Amino acid sequence: MSIQIDFRNLTVKYGHKFALQDVSLEIPEKRIFAIIGPANSGKTTLLKCINRTIDFVSHAKVQGRVLIDGEDVFRIRNVYELRRKVGMVFPLPVGLPLSVYENVAYAPRRAGIHDRHELDAIVEKCLRQAMLWDEVKDRLQLLGTRLSGGQQQRLTLARALSLRPEILCLDEFSIAIDPVTTMRIEDILRELKNEMTIVLVTNLVQQAHRLADYTAFFSASRLIEANRTETIFNQAAHRLTARYVAGDFG
Amino acid sequence: MNKAVDNQALLSSLAVAKSNPFAPTPLEERKRIKEAIAKWLLAIITLMLVLPVIAILGYLVFKAWPILGPSFLLENPQDNMTAGGIWAPLVGTFFLVVISLLIAAPIGVLAGVYLNEYAGDNWATRVVNLAVMNLAGVPSIVHALFGVGAFVLFAGMGRSLLAASCTLAVMTLPVIITSTREALSSVPMSFREACWNMGATRWQTIRTIVLPNSISGILTGVILQVSRAAGETAPILFTGAVFFRDVPEHGWEAFFPYGLHDRVMALSYHLFTLVTQVRGVSDEIQYGTAVVLIGLVLFVNALSIALRSYLRSRKKW
Ligand SMILES: Nc1ncnc2c1ncn2[C@@H]1O[C@H](COP(=O)(O)OP(=O)(O)O)[C@@H](O)[C@H]1O
Numbered sequence: 180m181s182i183q184i185d186f187r188n189l190t191v192k193y194g195h196k197f198a199l200q201d202v203s204l205e206i207p208e209k210r211i212f213a214i215i216g217p218a219n220s221g222k223t224t225l226l227k228c229i230n231r232t233i234d235f236v237s238h239a240k241v242q243g244r245v246l247i248d249g250e251d252v253f254r255i256r257n258v259y260e261l262r263r264k265v266g267m268v269f270p271l272p273v274g275l276p277l278s279v280y281e282n283v284a285y286a287p288r289r290a291g292i293h294d295r296h297e298l299d300a301i302v303e304k305c306l307r308q309a310m311l312w313d314e315v316k317d318r319l320q321l322l323g324t325r326l327s328g329g330q331q332q333r334l335t336l337a338r339a340l341s342l343r344p345e346i347l348c349l350d351e352f353s354i355a356i357d358p359v360t361t362m363r364i365e366d367i368l369r370e371l372k373n374e375m376t377i378v379l380v381t382n383l384v385q386q387a388h389r390l391a392d393y394t395a396f397f398s399a400s401r402l403i404e405a406n407r408t409e410t411i412f413n414q415a416a417h418r419l420t421a422r423y424v425a426g427d428f429g
Numbered sequence: 430m431n432k433a434v435d436n437q438a439l440l441s442s443l444a445v446a447k448s449n450p451f452a453p454t455p456l457e458e459r460k461r462i463k464e465a466i467a468k469w470l471l472a473i474i475t476l477m478l479v480l481p482v483i484a485i486l487g488y489l490v491f492k493a494w495p496i497l498g499p500s501f502l503l504e505n506p507q508d509n510m511t512a513g514g515i516w517a518p519l520v521g522t523f524f525l526v527v528i529s530l531l532i533a534a535p536i537g538v539l540a541g542v543y544l545n546e547y548a549g550d551n552w553a554t555r556v557v558n559l560a561v562m563n564l565a566g567v568p569s570i571v572h573a574l575f576g577v578g579a580f581v582l583f584a585g586m587g588r589s590l591l592a593a594s595c596t597l598a599v600m601t602l603p604v605i606i607t608s609t610r611e612a613l614s615s616v617p618m619s620f621r622e623a624c625w626n627m628g629a630t631r632w633q634t635i636r637t638i639v640l641p642n643s644i645s646g647i648l649t650g651v652i653l654q655v656s657r658a659a660g661e662t663a664p665i666l667f668t669g670a671v672f673f674r675d676v677p678e679h680g681w682e683a684f685f686p687y688g689l690h691d692r693v694m695a696l697s698y699h700l701f702t703l704v705t706q707v708r709g710v711s712d713e714i715q716y717g718t719a720v721v722l723i724g725l726v727l728f729v730n731a732l733s734i735a736l737r738s739y740l741r742s743r744k745k746w
């Protein structure tokens with residue numbers, strides 16, 4: 180089993196404030212890797228380093244390395260290619276103010292795919308994968324912003340899948356949607372892990388337990404421990420981890 | 430004894446409970462009265478703001494009524510302004526506005542896009558923002574003097590349509606930049622982030638998401654500057670306005686009576702001279718000119734409001 184993402188001594192500061200301190204972590208290929216921890220422990224920042232959207236925070240300073248398939252992310256010239264390789268789903272559903280069809284076709288179009296049949300195929304496949312197809316197939320021209328919150332989150336997922344990413348990152352995706360949609364997306368993720376590496380940041384400890392092969396626990400900008408999910412939940416090495424997964428704090 | 434009192438209290442409280450539970454308490458009654466007073470007071474004050482506008486417009490139209498008609502618009506001033514119409518200044522104002530916007534709108538919109546979408550949050554950007562904001566507050570007479578120095582003298586344009594248009598452009602530029610930025614920043618940040626996360630470049634994001642959803646606001650800002658450029662006198666006073674100029678009023682040339690290097694007549698300046706510089710101008714001509722000028726401004730403002738509400742009705746989120 181090979182390593183897909185390799186964080187080496189990663190430190191991120193916003194101004195003078197640490198968001199991540201000396202994090203070293205290996206994320207294996209085609210598994211679900213959960214990242215848990217209390218608010219402000221640096222989980223989102225870690226994701227932003229994977230696709231380098233941390234670049235958009237002008238006062239962020241990064242030290243250390245992030246290797247994807249052995250290549251240093253912060254040395255990559257074509258950052259747009261990198262972002263196409265990494266699908267991102269953020270906490271709040273964002274339907275772009277375009278039709279449902281164009282929402283999903285957005286990234287492929289920007290990447291240079293213009294053939295109508297090819298786009299049709301991508302849109303259908305991604306909407307099916309995101310379990311949204313049946314609900315929107317008759318109204319693909321509807322504005323994405325007019326869908327319900329849960330539908331928009333699945334639309335966001337379909338968009339993230341539209342470039343066949345090797346890595347899919349989800350940041351607390353269930354925070355603004357209903358439990359039924361959450362369960363459906365969890366099912367989707369179990370399917371998708373055959374095709375791609377999934378990094379799942381979650382504030383629901385049980386979600387990590389249900390889904391993840393591996394789990395890492397962050398607290399106060401540090402990686403406390405990472406291990407097989409079973410181990411984290413049953414025989415955590417640190418008291419802090421044990422208390423967190425037991426729901427004792429955070 | 431005690432028991433009897435207790436019973437009485439119990440009974441009376443029951444009576445209260447039985448009577449209408451939605452009946453207003455004295456406190457709510459007082460709140461209701463205050464609410465009514467506030468509402469009427471505010472309505473009256475608002476009415477007092479509208480009244481002068483209606484009064485001024487009504488008075489102007491009433492005084493100008495006999496002269497208003499197509500010939501007033503289409504004829505040049507005659508007999509030392511005491512007869513004829515306002516064609517020459519009307520066309521002059523049109524060209525001043527159009528040329529100044531052709532200069533200011535592209536520069537202003539592009540600068541607004543840069544400042545809002547590309548510029549980082551550093552001291553240089555903050556200085557530029559501060560400068561733009563202050564420039565928007567500079568009195569128009571100062572713009573006029575700047576125009577004399579920069580365009581008439583330094584750039585060697587002389588007092589001309591071009592110099593006056595450039596001066597108007599400098600005056601409208603900061604406001605166009607500011608309104609463009611406001612329109613752009615009304616597009617939620619999350620849309621941009623979603624695009625960047627999919628590997629779109631900044632420019633692709635601007636072209637596909639940001640501009641299409643802010644163009645209404647940008648256009649409204651630009652259109653509002655039409656009325657400002659048409660109405661101001663000071664910026665053109667020393668840079669290109671002329672007291673009188675005989676221009677063709679028939680045929681094709683009537684629509685292009687001025688060259689870029691000619692001095693031009695303009696409505697606002699024409700009104701000023703009619704009232705202060707020339708003897709024996711009938712009231713009708715003076716009021717008629719004012720009505721056309723104010724009508725132009727109101728028309729453009731109405732247009733921008735209509736555009737805005739049309740585009741707002743198609744808002745996508
Ligand atoms: N853009 C930012 N500017 C300044 N500080 C930030 C920014 N984003 C996050 N932080 C800070 O960095 C720390 C880690 O944040 P984050 O990565 O969002 O944590 P989490 O996702 O675990 O809640 C927090 O203390 C947060 O306040």
Ligand SMILES: [Mg+2]
Pocket residue numbers: 222223224350
């Ligand atoms: Mg977060």
